[in-house]
Amino acid sequence: MTPADEARKLLERLGVTCGGSLESRSPIDGQVIGSVAEEGDVTSACARAQEAFLSWRLVPAPRRGELVRLLGEELRAAKEPLARLVTLECGKIVQEGLGEVQEMIDICDFAVGLSRQIYGLTIASERPNHRMIEQWHPLGPVGVITAFNFPVAVWAWNAALALVCGDPVVWKPSEKVPLCAEAVMALARRAMERFGDAPDGLLQCVQGGRDVGQALVEDERIALVSATGSTAMGRKVGPKVAERFGRVLLELGGNNATIVTPSADLDLAERAILFSAAGTAGQRCTTLRRLIVHESIADAFVERLKSLFARIKVGDPRDADTLVGPLIDASAFEAMRNVIGETIEQVDAVPGGYYVRPAIVEADVQQGTMLKETFAPILYVLRYSDLDEAIALNNAVSQGLSSSIFTNDLRESERFLSASGSDCGIANVNIGPSGAEIGGAFGGEKETGGGRESGSDSWRAYMRRQTNTINYGSDLPLAQGVEFKVAP
Template identity: 65%
Template sequence: MAAQTLAGDIARDTQDILARLGVAPNRRLDGALEARSPITGEAIGRVDAGGAASTKAAIACADAAFLVWRNVPAPRRGELVRLFGEELRRAKSELAALVTIEAGKIRSEGLGEVQEMIDICDFAVGLSRQLYGLTLATERPGHRMMETWHPLGVAGVITSFNFPVAVWAWNAAIALVCGNSLVWKPSEKTPLTALATETLFERAVARFGSAPDGLSIVVQGGREVGGALVEDPRVRLVSATGSTAMGRAIAPRLAQRFARTIFELGGNNAAVVCPSASLDLAVRAIAFAAMGTAGQRCTTLRRLFVHETVYDDLMARLRAAFTAVSVGDPREDATLVGPLIDEDAYGAMRRALDDARMAGGVVVGGERALADRFPAAFYARPALVAMPEQTAIVKQETFAPILYVMKYRDFDEAMRLQNEVAHGLSSSIFTNDMREAERFLSAEGSDCGIANVNIGPSGAEIGGAFGGEKDSGGGREAGSDSWKAYMRRATNTINYSEELPLAQGVAFDVPQNGT
């Protein structure tokens, strides 16, 4: 009865939050796509879901908006993003609470996700005055060579449940200041956060006053919606976050029409703990990296290689941390680990642990939690698994709080083990030995898109480019020069002389005037 009462409360809380955010009731009550909270497993709302036809209509609207938006000066485009950042600041607590309810993140992580949205807006506003090209040296006298950057077109954004709003913002803020329009397909598991974000963006547009209709459109639904985005030639760029299997399925279809892609796929991330490491620091970093977001981050720490001289000490500390961590309702301040997103995620975790045991692994934790309080939800104790070696299950990404720990003897062995998985998203090393740190960051070290020293494998700061190599997709989002993926480059040569020298000394003199 208590669980049923809480389920009713969470549904009412959700509708109250949506109302405070200004989401109209007719946009969230009667649709065919049902939203469920992983906190209780119960339904919390419904939204309209579309198909291929409605998605194509949205793309047509976004394409028309692009034709107008591309001619708006970039600093003016930045003003819209600035206003959106203001709306996010005002609504931070409500949107974060909705992220917690719909994605199951603890409160501080929900707030952190919205802060990422605010931060990328700030970054993009500055970027709107720095979309620079180069002036290039030319071998021809009386000539100037340069490059210019132009808006690309409609950007399709496909996001996953684990970062239901931040990843869209990484793409949207940059794409908008670059002069593009957007069509966003959010995860079917988190439709309400997308609806709320759309409402906040519409509020910014209204304050801006002169943005074209259809500049950013949300299309809710399943594979049919995603397929329409992938197939439509008007969608010049597709940024897709999800599994490697999803990336393999859509990559050939996008390549067939030469579409631009930004793939942010899986990650089987590792850390190396060296003999000189500060174990106090390492334990704190590993605890969040392995257990935060209930192990449902693409940068979650899943493999840990520990030097044999510090292995026993570190394992004792990790067992204590994994045993003591609080699992529960993510809305409660004491909770550090919330629920898995659904039953399928829990099932995958159980199967992985069974495989690890069969391969000689010793498991601490991993059992289902709070089933009596939340029978329709799926909470699990984080699992610490001592493995004899890096077996097949260790090389496979399981989107759950499982940390496989293995010994290593020398640094070269650690690097080989770190790199011998299919994914290449994120990595870290804990060491106070400068040579080890520099080798880890060198060409012969980590083969990941993110390589950190004395912190976990997180890549959350938006100032850096986020993304990975190999089966992690190769895409880059957020900071650094990731903006170039959202624009097309033109190389320009201007002849301001009366002569016409050809490059490389080529001579091609056509007789003129009959001579």
């Protein structure tokens, strides 16, 4: 079955009606698989979101969590067709598509629990008969801008938390994957219908190109802009939002490294490296791009990896034995070829698609191309002699998203996780840098943007903090013992 034929059937199952000027092309064969209307009226969407906020913020948080629970139910029921649509539209293999939808379900579960755990603090006051507390209130409408490589999960990370925190959401998806967004919105509408009294404008999607994203970023009614994409995009979004004193949550580029030490379990390491470097055809922000191997084991270990990479099945992502699907489009292919030249190895898989074999590139020093993130399956290999050198190599890039070390030496692992170790937002031991659980906060430092999404206390980004002092006495003592009295 062609991707276009399969997409039509999936969209029908998901309750999506296609039609419009924004076309979606499957990276499997480059053919159009559907189209949607470009809904570029951001001003109207933001006005509706602001109106929805005025009522949604007053709904008790556990009741808001009920809507997210219903959304999770809809996602569970539609997991298989939505995952297949992800595969068709962004080229992920079926297992990764299923994993992405499961990630949506997991964040819904997390957010439902959170709806009863939005805790403040009781703070000891220095003044007698005074009490201080800290509480959290809904922030306002949230604008979510997502990239093609995670066409549904990143919206869910933001939307599930925003909803329980009391915030409406306006979503601008990548124009490369508009069908996935329409399918998710169809499921969200079903959940809101079952919920019964969700305000109009609570969850919206505005389709289109950069002009739509720019309008969302500049609208003063959007209290928080959560944007996922390149560092170049973040350099534009951050200042624009700052100009109007809005908040940003930026998830930008990654240039992630793994250190392999002499004590490492090499069987474990090679399996992790395989997925981290080749998964999603290297098109993840957490993709492993730099492998830092101790010089005493490097030659033999790299040969093992080359043999393993040579056996990877590259092809139609719908096939069960495929591990690496296509690059998203011609521009991604050209970016990879510009970096490694004619050594790029194309695979004759499906006509019209851009299929490449993951490349392992030996490097003596961190050359210029290695310091930049190329969204393609290129793994650079570096050698080191002592751990301090390896950590310095890990940190010697402008991005700071994810990192890992393979070692059975407790001192090495603790050194890597210490304040003078990895400078990334994510630092793992004996697993790769790619693939994160919902429970932990996701995000990175430096040019990765500093944002945190998903687990832990990431919910605080979607709320405003308020400190309250209550005087239940009859005197009015001032803080710091200040005396302020009018003479009789």
